[in-house]
Amino acid sequence: MEAFNEKVAYENPLLSLRIFRAMRNKEDLTNWHYHKQLELLLILDGELDVYVEEEHFHLASGDVVLIGASELHRDRSIGNLDYIVLQFDLEQFYDQSTIPYMRYFSETQMPLSKANYIFHQNDDIKQQAASCTRQILEEATRKDTGYELAVSILIKQILLLLLRGDSRKVLTLQEDFDRTRLRPVLDYIEAHLTDRIQVEEVCKIANMSYYYFVKYFKKTIGLSFTEYVNYRKVKWAERILLTKDLSISEVGERIGMPNMAHFYKMFKKYNDCSPKQFQRKMLVWNRQ
Numbered sequence: 001m002e003a004f005n006e007k008v009a010y011e012n013p014l015l016s017l018r019i020f021r022a023m024r025n026k027e028d029l030t031n032w033h034y035h036k037q038l039e040l041l042l043i044l045d046g047e048l049d050v051y052v053e054e055e056h057f058h059l060a061s062g063d064v065v066l067i068g069a070s071e072l073h074r075d076r077s078i079g080n081l082d083y084i085v086l087q088f089d090l091e092q093f094y095d096q097s098t099i100p101y102m103r104y105f106s107e108t109q110m111p112l113s114k115a116n117y118i119f120h121q122n123d124d125i126k127q128q129a130a131s132c133t134r135q136i137l138e139e140a141t142r143k144d145t146g147y148e149l150a151v152s153i154l155i156k157q158i159l160l161l162l163l164r165g166d167s168r169k170v171l172t173l174q175e176d177f178d179r180t181r182l183r184p185v186l187d188y189i190e191a192h193l194t195d196r197i198q199v200e201e202v203c204k205i206a207n208m209s210y211y212y213f214v215k216y217f218k219k220t221i222g223l224s225f226t227e228y229v230n231y232r233k234v235k236w237a238e239r240i241l242l243t244k245d246l247s248i249s250e251v252g253e254r255i256g257m258p259n260m261a262h263f264y265k266m267f268k269k270y271n272d273c274s275p276k277q278f279q280r281k282m283l284v285w286n287r288q
Contacts, residue, residue: 003032003072008087011140013271013281014238015148016092017155019137024081032074037087038105038112039067040158042133046081050074052113064119064129066162068112086133091231091270093155100182103222104163104171118165125165132158182206182220189229193236195256197229230266233257237267241279248275 008018018037021044041050043059050057050065052073057065067073069090094102105112119126132154139147139154163171185202202225203213217225233255240251252263267275 003034006033006035008035008037012148013273013278015140015151016089017136017140017151018087019085019133019140021082021084021137023083024077025079027076027078029076030074032072034070034072035087036069037089038069039073040086040129040133041065041067041075042084042086042130044082044084046083047078048081048083049076049078051076053111055113055116057116062126062130064126064133066112066116066119071111071113084133084137086136088155093152095235098156099228100186100221101159101163103220105159106222110170114170115162115166117168117170118162121167122165125161129158129161132161182217185217189232193233193255197256199225231270234267234270237263237275238271238278241275242282251275 010016010018016037024046041048041059041064043061043063045061048059050059050067050073052067052071059065090105091102119129136151136154139150184205188202188205189197199214200210203210206213206216208216214225217228221228223231237251237255237257240246240254244251246254248263249258249260252258252260255263257263257266264274267273267278271278273281
């Protein structure tokens with residue numbers, strides 16, 4: 001059977017995450033599938049075989065497995081199974097201070113499933129990741145004031161565990177010097193999101209030639225320069241849509257994307273909906 005692209009629906013449009021607890025009571029083999037979200041499975045009770053591309057992971061109670069974005073996978077439950085499924089769009093959890101770490105999880109070098117050795121090798125990290133997953137489920141279920149902040153912190157805690165536990169350096173490693181060298185460029189972008197930011201201008205700030213800069217930026221950040229600028233503009237547009245009484249065209253002007261077709265295209269790329277649909281979804285969510 002042909003693999004299918006699973007569409008993950010988010011409950012809260014401001015929180016690009018889905019988490020739920022599931023139970024299966026018989027041997028069951030799912031079809032091959034993939035999705036753009038990272039997935040983390042935590043086994044509470046029972047056993048599960050997970051197949052990711054050509055890898056196989058046998059999980060029992062307390063075990064955790066990570067499946068990278070768009071990695072082809074399937075699983076087979078063995079008898080009674082109780083487990084937690086966490087799916088999240090990693091890009092949506094980055095901000096100005098953490099986006100330089102995106103390159104570690106960009107999967108340009110190898111799929112993130114290769115990092116599962118960390119959980120197998122370090123029981124303490126596995127237990128901490130399991131604890132974070134349980135807390136995310138609790139926060140997303142209770143929805144106390146500020147739970148979005150709590151979930152974001154817990155997601156970043158899982159990423160930190162992986163980064164610091166990666167003794168084999170499976171995650172792409174670069175010198176801190178690279179990030180430091182680009183700091184003036186990142187600061188310039190944040191200060192000029194209202195403008196049409198020209199790569200030639202930031203090349204001067206970085207003191208690099210055009211061709212060297214575009215390669216250096218992509219290698220260091222994990223996104224091309226244009227992708228990064230568009231990402232930051234869209235994140236700012238989200239804040240404006242939720243806090244200012246402006247038309248969509250005015251928001252586009254405010255973030256330096258006066259071409260409405262381009263603005264809509266970029267916004268939909270990161271939110272799977274138009275700016276107006278985003279506003280409506282948030283209005284409905286805030287009334288609940």
